[in-house]
Amino acid sequence: MQVDSLVHIPAAGGYGSVMGLGEDGSVEVELIDPGADDFSLRLPLANVGELEHARDADLEALARSLALLHLRVSRALDLDRSFDLYVGRTEDAALDLWFGGGRRRPRRLRTLSAAEGEALASTLAKLALDAWRHGGPREDTRTLDGWGWSCEVIGGGRGASGFGRQRPFEGMEGLCDVLMRLGAPIGWEDDAPGAVPCAL
CATH class of the missing domain: 3.30.1560 (Mago nashi protein)
Structure with a gap:
């Protein structure tokens, strides 16, 4: 996983783009969701699933x-x-x-x-x-x-x-x-x- 990777976030029921990776095993994600109240989340890395990159x-x-x-x-x-x-x-x-x-x-x-x-x-x-x-x-x-x-x-x-x-x-x-x-x-x-x- 790297910056700009697309991920699935089961807890949010949606998707996001990785903005940063923390040394503590966290990941900062920008939600891709028109109805979101907060577009930025910091989550444990284990709580997101990286999507396969499509060419x-x-x-x-x-x-x-x-x-x-x-x-x-x-x-x-x-x-x-x-x-x-x-x-x-x-x-x-x-x-x-x-x-x-x-x-x-x-x-x-x-x-x-x-x-x-x-x-x-x-x-x-x-x-x-x-x-x-x-x-x-x-x-x-x-x-x-x-x-x-x-x-x-x-x-x-x-x-x-x-x-x-x-x-x-x-x-x-x-x-x-x-x-x-x-x-x-x-x-x-x-x-x-x-x-x-x-x-x-």
Whole structure:
């Protein structure tokens, strides 16, 4: 297990990303949960289970058993266009779309139909996150109007993730287009995604 590893947290009934490992055998985890009140937890290492890392070639199978998608976009000074978007599997096996723009907490927008879930899975299968697992190509991060992103895709005991700045990952625009059609209030402008201002 290492920083940025994706883990399952049985006590919380969800998933997280490792933020740090303590010398006392603890692990600091950022929860990937739109309904969480506290997004950071410190737990004994034995209380979390590391997910198998899924490479790009594994994404089609992972997407067919999707448990959670999280896409975060930060827009530096243009905070209103930043957003957190989630698609999560419910206890009755449905997929719910959650969205929070700007400083707003995520809220559930709607439940996807079976056909919409299939369309999302087909899009997720085409993503390329491998090159971004540890931050991808380095860009100048000093610009005040820059933007950044992180993405986690989890399912079937496996997970894929990546993060970057100033450049989208391969398949990001197509993913955002599908999410827009599913009801997410986001747009794509100047080669970058963003929340539609004042949509929520």
